[in-house]
Amino acid sequence: MAENPETDDTIETTKQNQSEEEVEHSDEQKQEDELRSLLLSDIGDLPLSPPSATQVNFVSYFITDFTKPGHDQYIYRHANGLCVIGLAPTHIAFKDEGGITNIDFNVGKSDRSVLKVSGKRKKNAMRSESNTALCKVSTAKDSYIVRCCVKGSLLEVNERLIKQPQLLNSSADREGYIAIIMPTRPADWTKNKESLITLEEYKAKKEVSL
Amino acid sequence: MADETKPASGDSAGLSNGLVSHGDHKSRRVYQAARSLHSGAVKDLLSLGVCERCIFRLVSVEAFDSDLSSVSASTLRSWLESGDEEAASSEESSCCIVCLGVLQFVFSDAKQTLVRSECGSDYAARVTDLVKEEGHEFDSFGLEVYVPATILENERAVLLYLKGKYNSESWLQSEKISVKDALKVLVLDPLKVSLGAKSDSSSFQIRLTYSKASDEAQGASETTRERKKRKTGMSRLYDHHITWLTLLFDLVAIYISLYNEENGSTSMSENSFEKVYEPCILSIHCNKMPIFFSGRYFKYSRNVSQTRWIIDDERMGEASVEVVHLELIGGNILPACLGDSYKFHAAGREDIDVRMLGSGRPFLIEVQNSRKCPSQQSLTEIEEKINKSEKKLVGVKDLKFIGSQCWAMMREGEAEKQKQYAAIVWIARPVEEKDIDSISSLKELKILQKTPVRVLHRRSPLERERTIHWMKVEKIKGSSHYFLLHLCTQAGTYIKEFVHGDLGRTTPSMGSILGCRAEIIQLDVTDVKMGDS
Numbered sequence: 001m002a003e004n005p006e007t008d009d010t011i012e013t014t015k016q017n018q019s020e021e022e023v024e025h026s027d028e029q030k031q032e033d034e035l036r037s038l039l040l041s042d043i044g045d046l047p048l049s050p051p052s053a054t055q056v057n058f059v060s061y062f063i064t065d066f067t068k069p070g071h072d073q074y075i076y077r078h079a080n081g082l083c084v085i086g087l088a089p090t091h092i093a094f095k096d097e098g099g100i101t102n103i104d105f106n107v108g109k110s111d112r113s114v115l116k117v118s119g120k121r122k123k124n125a126m127r128s129e130s131n132t133a134l135c136k137v138s139t140a141k142d143s144y145i146v147r148c149c150v151k152g153s154l155l156e157v158n159e160r161l162i163k164q165p166q167l168l169n170s171s172a173d174r175e176g177y178i179a180i181i182m183p184t185r186p187a188d189w190t191k192n193k194e195s196l197i198t199l200e201e202y203k204a205k206k207e208v209s210l
Numbered sequence: 211m212a213d214e215t216k217p218a219s220g221d222s223a224g225l226s227n228g229l230v231s232h233g234d235h236k237s238r239r240v241y242q243a244a245r246s247l248h249s250g251a252v253k254d255l256l257s258l259g260v261c262e263r264c265i266f267r268l269v270s271v272e273a274f275d276s277d278l279s280s281v282s283a284s285t286l287r288s289w290l291e292s293g294d295e296e297a298a299s300s301e302e303s304s305c306c307i308v309c310l311g312v313l314q315f316v317f318s319d320a321k322q323t324l325v326r327s328e329c330g331s332d333y334a335a336r337v338t339d340l341v342k343e344e345g346h347e348f349d350s351f352g353l354e355v356y357v358p359a360t361i362l363e364n365e366r367a368v369l370l371y372l373k374g375k376y377n378s379e380s381w382l383q384s385e386k387i388s389v390k391d392a393l394k395v396l397v398l399d400p401l402k403v404s405l406g407a408k409s410d411s412s413s414f415q416i417r418l419t420y421s422k423a424s425d426e427a428q429g430a431s432e433t434t435r436e437r438k439k440r441k442t443g444m445s446r447l448y449d450h451h452i453t454w455l456t457l458l459f460d461l462v463a464i465y466i467s468l469y470n471e472e473n474g475s476t477s478m479s480e481n482s483f484e485k486v487y488e489p490c491i492l493s494i495h496c497n498k499m500p501i502f503f504s505g506r507y508f509k510y511s512r513n514v515s516q517t518r519w520i521i522d523d524e525r526m527g528e529a530s531v532e533v534v535h536l537e538l539i540g541g542n543i544l545p546a547c548l549g550d551s552y553k554f555h556a557a558g559r560e561d562i563d564v565r566m567l568g569s570g571r572p573f574l575i576e577v578q579n580s581r582k583c584p585s586q587q588s589l590t591e592i593e594e595k596i597n598k599s600e601k602k603l604v605g606v607k608d609l610k611f612i613g614s615q616c617w618a619m620m621r622e623g624e625a626e627k628q629k630q631y632a633a634i635v636w637i638a639r640p641v642e643e644k645d646i647d648s649i650s651s652l653k654e655l656k657i658l659q660k661t662p663v664r665v666l667h668r669r670s671p672l673e674r675e676r677t678i679h680w681m682k683v684e685k686i687k688g689s690s691h692y693f694l695l696h697l698c699t700q701a702g703t704y705i706k707e708f709v710h711g712d713l714g715r716t717t718p719s720m721g722s723i724l725g726c727r728a729e730i731i732q733l734d735v736t737d738v739k740m741g742d743s
Contacts, residue, residue, distance in 0.1 A: 038567055039632050039694065039734055046692055050636050050729055053710040057664060080667040117671050155671060160714060175714035182667060
């Protein structure tokens with residue numbers, strides 16, 4: 001039998017490389033498995049229906065019959081102080097046939113949808129009082145003014161509503177939000193808060209009236 | 211003038227003033243230079259109370275160099291004098307009116323004891339003792355000297371006086387080396403020998419600060435540099451005035467002294483030097499430039515507390531990233547370096563409720579004024595200690611010493627690179643196969659994110675375009691509404707907002723792609739890609 005030491009050697013080395021690769025693979029596999037087990041380490045307690053991002057990150061407040069009966073709005077306040085304003089589910093606009101068909105931000109002295117707030121210091125933001133008009137929502141029957149409810153700087157209005165007013169009907173508490181306002185001073189918010197009610201109080205109140 | 215006979219090499223020979231000149235050729239040079247100085251000026255300055263080395267500085271034409279260091283002040287003095295006065299002994303102990311003892315190697319130490327040294331090497335030995343107390347390990351050093359501003363004023367006054375008397379002399383016209391530089395010239399070589407180190411503009415600086423005794427009472431041991439730093443606004447105007455006023459006074463003084471000379475009297479200028487001169491207080495401070503360590507860290511704790519959202523009486527800023535746990539890393543390295551303090555820099559950061567897993571995030575530890583550099587062995591031990599600690603909050607990998615390329619490395623990790631995440635996502639309806647396929651098929655998905663509400667209070671309201679490079683869905687056993695989402699995104703993408711949509715301000719979002727409400731339960735960073743790694 002002719003021994004060919006070279007080929008033997010090469011076969012040996014390839015085998016070695018292969019097994020090295022296998023070892024590497026299994027190392028990687030091990031790492032991946034470790035990672036996966038870490039990732040899923042807390043899933044023992046996954047609730048069937050977890051709280052929404054809004055519920056976790058915001059505190060909900062409501063104001064009812066604001067300046068006019070039936071004008072109910074929500075104010076979701078984030079931990080950083082920003083307030084998201086929108087229509088509460090019991091707003092009378094929803095009671096009209098066909099729901100809300102149109103929204104117009106051109107109320108009061110300026111069109112709220114064209115403001116351009118820039119920079120960290122929020123330059124050019126419109127200063128609002130709690131009764132400053134924010135927009136006008138219209139249904140087939142009537143139109144209603146929505147107001148700020150919070151004293152502060154108007155950072156943003158939801159201009160998506162102009163093209164898609166039906167968002168107000170389908171998800172007024174999320175994609176159908178109307179505006180984001182930043183209270184300028186902590187003292188302003190504390191005063192504002194006095195006229196607002198919590199989620200529990202809101203539910204109770206509306207249960208009674210229904 | 212003394213006999214200029216040069217002694218035979220290596221032998222000592224007597225000279226006319228009775229002094230034995232050393233066989234040393236340096237001392238000979240100094241001796242000859244001393245004898246060649248303008249004797250009238252030398253006599254004047256000696257009687258005013260200027261020290262020997264300052265006289266050399268101000269009157270000599272030749273450069274002031276380190277040869278002077280080995281000659282003691284008393285020897286120098288006797289060479290300067292014309293030989294027929296024994297006033298040497300009486301004036302010896304008085305403080306120089308220009309350099310306040312700095313060039314006489316006289317100073318007050320921290321305990322207010324007067325310390326005298328005869329020559330440069332003696333002075334260097336005392337400085338070395340003080341440097342050793344600081345405990346640094348070094349093999350090269352840079353020397354900095356700070357002297358009180360009054361020395362400059364004293365020098366200006368003396369020069370004025372000299373100009374008044376010897377205006378036309380050539381030796382007066384040359385540039386005079388400052389007291390600060392003169393001291394450096396005198397002591398640098400002896401210090402190198404005494405410390406056993408080289409001298410260069412290195413990372414280790416020894417600072418000799420001379421300050422006036424009266425300044426210390428106010429606690430003002432500021433250096434001139436620090437005083438310069440304070441110049442803003444009105445004080446700058448004030449100093450401008452001072453410069454003009456000083457110039458004015460100088461002109462007046464010159465005029466007066468010229469006038470006096472014409473009238474044959476120089477006594478007034480001499481009297482103006484009647485002041486009490488005290489030696490300065492010397493303090494020594496050693497500073498080493500910061501050293502850097504690099505590595506990758508893991509964060510295992512998910513510091514979620516439900517109560518933080520409910521505090522709404524005051525505007526609560528978004529819980530900023532708490533690197534409290536990461537202090538463990540620096541807190542272990544600092545003692546190993548015997549440093550003063552440290553700074554922690556990370557290539558990006560994650561939220562407080564997000565874990566850092568996988569390959570870890572690159573970081574730098576900057577240690578100020580370290581006394582020694584720990585070995586790789588001790589760094590490995592620190593790494594093990596942190597990784598084996600009971601609480602398992604943080605982990606470290608690849609901890610090592612790194613040089614000046616550290617910042618380039620950090621910048622690499624910041625803006626351009628991709629990040630990989632794993633999120634547990636919930637949707638309002640059961641997950642179907644087609645969902646898995648539709649998500650996995652999205653490559654290089656472009657999304658538009660308005661500044662998330664949770665950071666809108668401190669960031670500009672902008673719309674940012676970002677790319678999701680790829681996504682992978684893994685079903686979770688035992689749950690039809692939850693799945694594990696792996697994704698690789700461009701740096702700067704807000705993952706949570708991509709999943710829940712942020713009130714529709716991030717489009718497209720997981721919810722809009724799947725056509726239902728989506729929420730993110732948990733987020734982990736699994737990879738921070740840096741260059742090739």
